[in-house]
Each structure stands twice: as structure tokens, then as C-alpha cells.
Amino acid sequence: MLSCITHKISNFDPRIDLNDLTGKVVIVTGANSGIGYQTVKLLARQGAKVYLGARNEAKAREAIANLETEGLGTGKVEWLDVNLSNPRWAQDAAENFMRREKRLDILINNAAQLTGPYVETKDGLSSLMVVNHFSPFVFTRTLLPLMVETSKLPGADVRIVTLGSCAHSMGRATDRNLKLNSLDDINREYARDLYPDWSRYTISKLANILFARELQKKLDKAGHNILSIHMHPGGVNTFADRMPFPALAKLFMSIFFVEGEKGAYTSCFAAASPLVRDYPQKYKDRYLIPIGRIGKLGANAKREDLALNLWNSTEKILEGLGIDIPMV
Template sequence: MDVIHGIVDRWTFYPAGASLLDLTGKVVIVTGGNTGIGYWTVLHLARKGAKVYLAARNEGKALEAIKNMTEAGIGSGQVVWLPFDLKDPRLAKKAAEGFLSREKRLDVLINNAAFLTGPYNTDQDGISEVVMVNHISTFLFTQTLLPLMIETSKAPDSDVRLVNVASVAHLDGPAANPDIRFKSIEDFNGEYKEVFWPDAARYGVSKLMMVIYTTELQRRLSAKSIPITCISLHPGSVDTDWAWRTPYPRLAAIAFKLFFIKPDQGSYTSCFAAASPLVKADPDKYKGQYITPVGRIVAKNPNAAKVGLAEELWETTEKFLEGLGLYKPMER
């Protein structure tokens, strides 16, 4: 399935080009910005004048990425490292609080960092690693920053956006099961041993969680007439080292090289969601939507439209984080 999507992406792909807004004076966070899609997203947005916080775990790799960007040219923009780790929700909250101590506005948050595949593993808090990184810590990081985003949205001519980099994987496998539930941590921790590639199944479910979260957050913000645009997206099938984590790594690596797009191209849809003038001109068209390269609104998994399922996901996540003393639910 991914190879088919990759072929479609490669041969129907068109670049965002220079058609991005001037971001001078804007503050942006890109998580996982030291490599791959995130690296190019940071670079393109900095070149439009933004002050971009490159959120990454490894200081050495982050500073090396910033050095490379600076040498390549970032124009009037700035790139700043933000210490950041999603494997532990305590560190995710610390990263958000660190940002809040430094800035008085946040115009765009791009949740790009992700855990791809690996053996099933639960962390010190009893949560599947892929769910902790791709959903729970991302939820906490975003919700901690949300009050500042709301405050920023009150300014004249504001254009505040939340961009969640999901995946076409949220459409397939167990994620597509109409009976999927998120009522408990046990529901979060599915191993999916019965499927051919359990790692990919767990990843797909975690990305469904991200799409559901995006949709539900937009619903809640819009109900309060808060002018923030939330978008989830599939960046395209990108040639990354994920090939070497598949059941047939050598064959996958060849297919990725032949048919998949490069990380620079993979950043275009994130850049569109973050800074396209089309989104600013008609935000209601894009609010809560799921897009593919470049900027095409497409159908999301039907499970993402189920308000009851979204409330389950939200409440289970909040209850877990409350139990750790990390989160107090916002008034609905």
C-alpha cells in the first residue's frame, strides 16, 4: 500500500514553491526539526523570516543542523534549539514550559517528531512507546502551549495554526476497525500480534490518535470561536531510513529510492499547512481537515469523525496525565 501511495505522490507531486506568507515577526516551533522532513520545514519557514524553534532531543545534532541551515542561508529568519523529548511526558511538559519562559507569542506549532517502528515496549509509566511519543506527550506539549497560542490569536490579523504531521497509515489496518476504542490504557497499549506487521499497525493507530486529537481540538476551539486553524496531514511517502525497519528491508530500500519523494519535498505539505496564504484566505475550509501533498483536502479515517471516540481518547489521555500530576483539564 505504501509503495502505491509513494508512486502517486512522486508523479502527482507539485511544490509549494515560494507561495508562503512572509513570516517576519512570527514565532514557530517544529518538533523533530534536526533531520528529515522536520529539517527542511525549519529551513523553509526560517527563510520566510520566522523565528523557528527547532525542538529536538540531541543538542549536538540540533546545533549541527542549525549550523548547516545557517551556512545554506536562512535570510532574515532565526533558528533556535529547544531541548525536547517526547519519550517522557515530564520532559515534554518541561520543553513547553521552557519555551513559555522565553517567548510571548506562538504563531505556529508543527508536531513533526514521531516514533516510527520498533519492538513492542512499554515505558516506566506502563504506556506503549509509540503511543507515548506520537500521542500522549504530543498532546501534553500542545495543551501546555495552547493558552499562549490562544492569546496570540487575539492579536489583529493573527494567523495561528497547529499542524500535526500524521500519516496515511492511519487509514489502514487496526486503525480502520470501526469497533476500535480508547476507553482505557489497555486500549492504548494494543500489540496487534495477529497482523502481518504489528509495528506498522501500532504506528497507524498512534497516527489515528493524532488525527482524532486534531479534529477534536478544532471542534472545541471553534465552539468557543477561537480563531486557531488545526490541520493534520500526510507528508507523502518519503524516502527515509524506515525502509530498514520493514519486514523486507533491502527490497523496501530499493522501492523507497525508486518511488518515494525526498525529505525536502516531504516538507512542502507541512509548510503549506503552516504558512500558505490559501489557508489564511479561507481558514474555515481547512479547519480540522486532513491534507495530502500539497494542500489537498482528502477524506480522513471515518473513526476520526466519531465525537464519542474522540471524547474517549481525550478523557483517557487527560486522566492518565492527571494521575502523573502533569495536567489539569482546561475548561470546555
């Protein structure tokens, strides 16, 4: 368990160990606080124009003001209205971005919902799976044509980074009978489990990994020079108040978890380390853990049948909702 939350001591320095991102355009979702906020700051300091994805304009503006006070170097940060609570709104956000920009070099799917009561949306989808899976799926797929065009430009280095969690190899995510080939399976409440909210969360984190892996397979098959990387950011001391046992979580996090910029190091490594592009066969379709190391996937995350089931069932569910997304 400790290997899941601790950070290996590293000499990683984002100022010298990340690419110069001058002229590059980046999106980071869920970025008005926590890991996303720090990721925006570090990538902007490398010269990028970074879109801070958040659904609350006031919080986003406050975050941008704080970032500017901390210093962004030659980079720039703008707000992108990204609300993942409805996949249609996620698509709207992607289309809005494409009206504003002619390129997208790096997409970091950072936003996530933590544990909470089971709630179904008006579309009959688990709200947790909407935020953690369906909406990022739609957001990424809608942006993909622009990323493909960007990948054809001179000096292009296009990457899609999906934040998962070591939770993908825990709890219900380890069920060998998992299929993920229907709405009922994806939407499962696990009401009889001791901690049903945790059970649902582990499934959503498994979905992140499976999505990123199947995406890379389809990108390769289509001949697109784009890297899809999935990762676990490590134990980061944020959002203890949103965990199942807040008081205990705060104490635990204060002892074992990192704070501030260090929590974003692996996200930034995946997004902008020259090593990732220089050695694509080492890092492509790999599960990264702090800081920039290759981690071990859980058994279900290795299942190609499960990844394909999830991909196909997700497309079918979205089609049933009238949400049309581009082919890979």
C-alpha cells in the same frame, strides 16, 4: 496504496506561495533531520524565528549549523530541547519555551516514532504511544494558553499542524470495534498479529488525526481563532533503515518517494499558506495530502465518538500520572 505515497505534480513554490513570516515564532518538533529539518529551513526563509525541537543537543546544533550554511534568509533558528519519550519532559519543554518567548504563531507536531518492539515506560504506557500521542498532547495543551494570547494580536494567524499518515486508515486502525476509551485499549500490543509493530503504528497515526480533529472542535467551542490542521506528508525518502524491511524500503523509496525540500511542502502549506487562512471553512479540520489538497479520511478518523473517547481517556490517564495540563 500508491495514492498514499505519491505526490501530485504541483507548481507550489514556497518562496512565493507562503506568507511572509517576519516577526512570527514557530516550533517544529523532531526537526534535526528529515521532513522537520526541511520545514524549519523553508519557514525560516520566510522570515520566521523557528525553534528546532530535538532531544539531542549535538545533533540539533549540527542541524542548525547546516541550515545556516544552506541559508536562512532573514529568518533565525534556535534549538528547543524537546524530548517526547516522557510526557513530563514534553511539558518541561513547553514551559521552557514560554519562559523564552511571548508569542507562538505556529506549532508543527512533526516528531514521531516509527515501528519497533513493544516497550512499556515506567508509567506503564506504550513507548510508541507516548512519543506519537501522549507527549504531543501534553506539549500542545501546555502551549495552548500562549497560542490563544497570540491569536488576539493584530494580524495574528495561529495554526497547529499535526502530522499524521495514510497509515491511519490501514491495518488495525480500521477496526470498527475500536473504542480507545481505556489505557488497555490505547496500550494494546497486538502481539498475535503478523506484524504487531505495524498494527501499533497505525493506531498511533489514527490517534494523531483524532487528536487534531477534537482539538479543533474544542477551540471553536471556546471561541479561539486558531486552526488545527492534520495532514499526511506523502512519501518522503527518509528513515528507510528504520522500516520493517530496510533493504526493500530503500529500493521502494528511491523509486516512488520524493527527497529534500519537497517532502516538507505540505507541512509548510498547512502552516503558512495564505489560502488556509483566507478560506478557513475549506481547510479547517481537514486532512491535507500533497501538495495542499484535501484528502479522504479513513472511517475511524471520522468517528466523533472515537475522537472524544481518546481525548477524555488521555486526560484521565495523564491526570492519574499527576500531569496537570491547561483546559482548552
